[in-house]
Amino acid sequence: xxxxxxxxxxxxxxxxxxxxxxxxxxxxxxxxxxxxxxxxxxxxxxxxxxxxxxxxxxxxxxxxxxxxxxxxxxxxxxxxxxxxxxxxxxxxxxxxxxxxxxxxxxxxxxxxxxxxxxxxxxxxxxxxxxxxxxxxxxxxxxxxxxxxxxxxxxxxxxxxxxxxxxxxxxxxxxxxxxxxxxxxxxxxxxxxxxxxxxxxxxxxxxxxxxxxxxxxxxxxxxxxxxxxxxxxxxxxxxxxxxxxxxxxxxxxxxxxxxxxxxxxxxxxxxxxxxxxxxxxxxxxxxxxxxxxxxxxxxxxxxxxxxxxxxxxxxxxxxxxxxxxxxxxxxxxxxxxxxxxxxxxxxxxxxxxxxxxxxxxxxxxxxxxxxxxxxxxxxxxxxxxxxxxxxxxxxxxxxxxxxxxxxxxxxxxxxxxxxxxxxxxxxxxxxxxxxxxxxxxxxxxxxxxxxxxxxxxxxxxxxxxxxxxxxxxxxxxxxxxxxxxxxxxxxxxxxxxxxxxxxxxxxxxxxxxxxxxxxxxxxxxxxxxxxxxxxxxxxxxxxxxxxxxxxxxxxxxxxxxxxxxxxxxxxxxxxxxxxxxxxxxxxxxxxxxxxxxxxxxxxxxxxxxxxxxxxxxxxxxxxxxxxxxxxxxxxxxxxxxxxxxxxxxxxxxxxxxxxx
Amino acid sequence: xxxxxxxxxxxxxxxxxxxxxxxxxxxxxxxxxxxxxxxxxxxxxxxxxxxxxxxxxxxxxxxxxxxxxxxxxxxxxxxxxxxxxxxxxxxxxxxxxxxxxxxxxxxxxxxxxxxxxxxxxxxxxxxxxxxxxxxxxxxxxxxxxxxxxxxxxxxxxxxxxxxxxxxxxxxxxxxxxxxxxxxxxxxxxxxxxxxxxxxxxxxxxxxxxxxxxxxxxxxxxxxxxxxxxxxxxxxxxxxxxxxxxxxxxxxxxxxxxxxxxxxxxxxxxxxxxxxxxxxxxxxxxxxxxxxxxxxxx
Numbered sequence: 041x042x043x044x045x046x047x048x049x050x051x052x053x054x055x056x057x058x059x060x061x062x063x064x065x066x067x068x069x070x071x072x073x074x075x076x077x078x079x080x081x082x083x084x085x086x087x088x089x090x091x092x093x094x095x096x097x098x099x100x101x102x103x104x105x106x107x108x109x110x111x112x113x114x115x116x117x118x119x120x121x122x123x124x125x126x127x128x129x130x131x132x133x134x135x136x137x138x139x140x141x142x143x144x145x146x147x148x149x150x151x152x153x154x155x156x157x158x159x160x161x162x163x164x165x166x167x168x169x170x171x172x173x174x175x176x177x178x179x180x181x182x183x184x185x186x187x188x189x190x191x192x193x194x195x196x197x198x199x200x201x202x203x204x205x206x207x208x209x210x211x212x213x214x215x216x217x218x219x220x221x222x223x224x225x226x227x228x229x230x231x232x233x234x235x236x237x238x239x240x241x242x243x244x245x246x247x248x249x250x251x252x253x254x255x256x257x258x259x260x261x262x263x264x265x266x267x268x269x270x271x272x273x274x275x276x277x278x279x280x281x282x283x284x285x286x287x288x289x290x291x292x293x294x295x296x297x298x299x300x301x302x303x304x305x306x307x308x309x310x311x312x313x314x315x316x317x318x319x320x321x322x323x324x325x326x327x328x329x330x331x332x333x334x335x336x337x338x339x340x341x342x343x344x345x346x347x348x349x350x351x352x353x354x355x356x357x358x359x360x361x362x363x364x365x366x367x368x369x370x371x372x373x374x375x376x377x378x379x380x381x382x383x384x385x386x387x388x389x390x391x392x393x394x395x396x397x398x399x400x401x402x403x404x405x406x407x408x409x410x411x412x413x414x415x416x417x418x419x420x421x422x423x424x425x426x427x428x429x430x431x432x433x434x435x436x437x438x439x440x441x442x443x444x445x446x447x448x449x450x451x452x453x454x455x456x457x458x459x460x461x462x463x464x465x466x467x468x469x470x471x472x473x474x475x476x477x478x479x480x481x482x483x484x485x486x487x488x489x490x491x492x493x494x495x496x497x498x499x500x501x502x503x504x505x506x507x508x509x510x511x512x513x514x515x516x517x518x519x520x521x522x523x524x525x526x527x528x529x530x531x532x533x534x535x536x537x538x539x540x541x542x543x544x545x546x547x548x549x550x551x552x553x554x555x556x557x558x559x560x561x562x563x564x565x566x567x568x569x570x571x572x573x574x575x576x577x578x579x580x581x582x583x584x585x586x587x588x589x590x591x592x593x594x595x596x597x598x599x600x601x602x603x604x605x606x607x608x609x610x611x612x613x614x615x616x617x618x619x620x621x622x623x624x625x626x627x628x629x630x631x632x633x634x635x636x637x638x639x640x641x642x643x644x645x646x647x648x649x650x651x652x653x654x655x656x657x658x659x660x661x662x663x664x665x666x667x668x669x670x671x672x673x674x675x676x677x678x679x680x681x682x683x684x685x686x687x688x689x690x691x692x693x694x695x696x697x698x699x
Numbered sequence: 700x701x702x703x704x705x706x707x708x709x710x711x712x713x714x715x716x717x718x719x720x721x722x723x724x725x726x727x728x729x730x731x732x733x734x735x736x737x738x739x740x741x742x743x744x745x746x747x748x749x750x751x752x753x754x755x756x757x758x759x760x761x762x763x764x765x766x767x768x769x770x771x772x773x774x775x776x777x778x779x780x781x782x783x784x785x786x787x788x789x790x791x792x793x794x795x796x797x798x799x800x801x802x803x804x805x806x807x808x809x810x811x812x813x814x815x816x817x818x819x820x821x822x823x824x825x826x827x828x829x830x831x832x833x834x835x836x837x838x839x840x841x842x843x844x845x846x847x848x849x850x851x852x853x854x855x856x857x858x859x860x861x862x863x864x865x866x867x868x869x870x871x872x873x874x875x876x877x878x879x880x881x882x883x884x885x886x887x888x889x890x891x892x893x894x895x896x897x898x899x900x901x902x903x904x905x906x907x908x909x910x911x912x913x914x915x916x917x918x919x920x921x922x923x924x925x926x927x928x929x930x931x932x933x934x935x936x937x938x939x940x941x942x943x944x945x946x947x948x949x950x951x952x953x954x955x956x957x958x959x960x961x962x963x964x965x966x967x968x969x970x971x972x973x974x975x976x977x978x979x980x981x982x983x984x985x986x987x988x989x990x991x992x993x994x995x996x
Binding site for chain 1: 940949952
């Protein structure tokens with residue numbers, strides 16, 4: 041193969057254009073005035089009849105000039121013969137795209153993946169028969185090299201492995217697979233690479249063979265995404281749907297709401313026919329009162345009878361008999377929030393701590409249904425039946441055993457003492473004589489979730505409780521002069537926080553730290569079991585618990601509090617359930633608390649995979665950099681010789697022209 | 700080569716005369732000896748007396764010897780009419796003044812020789828389809844020089860149809876002198892004109908004047924040859940040529956055959972022909988070529 045080492049030199053070919061222009065503008069005939077053309081006309085009869093060599097000569101002259109210019113441009117471009125590196129040509133690398141869209145089936149109910157497997161099997165068989173070598177890379181979320189340059193001796197193993205492959209529901213990292221193939225191509229640059237995929241690439245590197253597994257007539261109607269949001273106390277369902285391939289058509293989108301409005305056996309159903317244009321994404325919104333349709337936006341009024349403020353699950357179905365059915369259903373969960381009962385008891389009720397509580401409630405309203413009970417002054421607060429107890433100024437006679445406790449300002453002047461089992465004691469209240477002293481970060485401040493976004497220097501106090509004999513299970517977050525003033529304890533069933541100063545003797549009530557500390561506390565002690573209700577295959581999400589353990593229902597796997605929070609990722613679409621066991625066994629036994637709190641998530645296939653006819657710009661070239669051993673044989677001498685020859689012919693033709 | 704028509708030019712012609720054929724009839728008077736018998740003193744022949752002859756011309760010496768009456772005959776001298784037809788087409792002049800001046804000089808020289816012999820001279824300027832004589836019948840040197848002084852006004856333009864010019868000429872005469880056609884003869888109609896003159900029993904002389912460039916073209920390459928007589932660039936007389944060596948050779952052959960054709964035509968009809976190049980000194984033409992051809996003596 042010939043290659044130009046300085047391709048810019050080919051710009052010299054512009055000279056040919058110039059030559060043509062010169063020929064066009066060249067004056068052909070010059071006028072010559074003579075007395076008479078009589079004799080010239082007679083002379084025509086005397087002119088020897090010769091073959092029309094002059095025309096031929098002119099053509100040859102022009103051709104010669106073009107060749108001279110071409111040769112000169114060629115010399116400038118420095119042509120060289122590429123001597124291919126040595127290697128085996130019967131060496132094949134097969135990359136099998138195992139992305140979810142390869143599940144698309146044809147009229148014979150064969151998936152793209154199964155057809156690709158069969159083709160690779162046939163191809164590999166042929167290669168083995170000719171004594172060649174075969175490599176197999178499966179492009180998944182994490183691509184795998186299954187076979188590396190194996191020959192016919194591994195025929196059976198290869199065939200068995202290949203036939204046992206299953207298509208995944210995730211997106212495939214084709215680029216990673218190509219990168220993996222580089223090692224093989226580095227060993228043998230003559231190896232041929234075949235990519236079996238269903239993505240159409242606009243640019244394909246020269247040596248890469250892409251076998252497109254799309255079949256004629258493939259089409260897909262898909263639910264790409266869905267969410268349930270609350271609006272005026274009722275849920276609104278927003279669904280993104282799309283059509284790929286086929287012609288514009290109306291497709292029914294059905295919605296079934298289970299457990300609506302707290303009635304476990306009640307299911308609400310409604311639907312909407314969606315006019316889909318191929319390649320366009322439409323948004324369908326089911327809401328009370330509907331709305332005005334817009335381009336690619338359709339509203340559906342669910343009607344007064346069908347409105348719902350809570351649900352167990354919502355099932356969405358896009359009823360299409362298409363080539364790919366993994367994205368025709370979608371499920372929504374999380375419509376029935378867990379109730380958190382909160383009790384606020386204070387010897388001197390004030391708006392500051394409750395304000396922080398209400399702000400935190402709003403912040404976490406998507407997760408919990410807070411029910412706050414404020415104990416009136418003089419009324420004895422309850423010590424059981426709540427999930428979160430706040431005692432301000434006056435400490436309880438005993439610590440509640442079925443929830444999280446916040447003890448605020450355990451000042452002895454309120455004539456109460458810290459309940460037994462609290463893990464600390466207050467020796468005295470220290471008055472700073474009206475001086476507002478800045479708090480400092482406690483030894484456990486850095487990195488603690490409750491201290492997130494808190495600036496300790498901003499908080500000042502003029503009086504605080506001197507806390508002593510602190511249980512080591514406490515984490516000190518704020519301190520003054522080495523004395524802890526804010527600390528938390530998360531020790532199994534004992535979940536406590538202590539604020540060692542009064543909001544009346546501090547500036548915290550007017551700082552953002554007040555609601556932030558409350559929000560962080562609630563988030564720390566009542567974390568979300570799952571960080572969402574819908575994820576795509578391969579998408580990471582966080583699981584956590586505020587119970588004694590968390591059980592993953594589909595595998596029976598159990599996580600303790602020490603293992604959590606943990607990152608989770610699922611490979612198969614569907615509904616999964618996480619179940620949290622309560623800490624408070626006594627309360628459970630008494631029927632005060634539920635033993636289990638569950639959370640469900642729906643794992644969908646990636647929306648990207650729904651486009652089963654997708655096109656992508658380009659594919660990286662795995663052969664790039666593998667031709668390090670390429671030699672170039674200079675062709676300058678030959679071109680120079682040709683140039684001299686053309687110049688000679690040009691001179692010779694010119695010399696013949698005047699004869 | 701510009702020829703000056705001055706006294707020195709004509710003085711050199713004083714000793715020359717036109718040698719016309721003796722069988723011409725001519726007019727009474729003049730200096731040309733003709734084959735008919737006349738009243739000069741130059742003896743020509745004898746013949747027997749016939750009834751009615753003038754007895755004063757009987758040679759009595761012969762009667763004494765032969766006792767028969769013989770008359771003594773003397774040659775006759777006649778005045779001829781010399782007609783010069785000058786081709787005034789553009790090919791003879793316009794851009795090429797040397798050729799025109801050479802033709803005028805030749806016409807003047809021949810005219811001078813005619814008037815010097817007491818012949819009548821008519822100088823016709825041929826242009827288009829007619830030949831005009833703006834100088835009238837010239838007899839004697841005075842009228843000749845008057846005519847010569849007007850030669851500067853001769854215009855060379857357009858084409859010329861020699862056949863029409865000469866056949867339509869009102870005063871061609873009959874058996875009474877010499878007709879000279881001065882032209883480059885780069886046309887096809889001149890032959891009929893010559894035949895017409897011969898039909899009128901005129902002695903005919905053709906003088907072909909060519910420029911050196913016509914005889915030996917120096918140009919080459921791709922040229923559009925524009926004929927001096929063409930009226931527009933698209934005129935069919937113009938031609939595009941790529942002049943190569945072989946083309947020049949063909950031209951040379953064509954020119955040679957062209958002249959040879961005229962010469963053959965003339966020799967078959969006893970017509971005088973002379974082809975000259977205008978770079979040739981006129982004296983050499985007059986005292987060399989015309990003498991050699993017997994036109995002058």
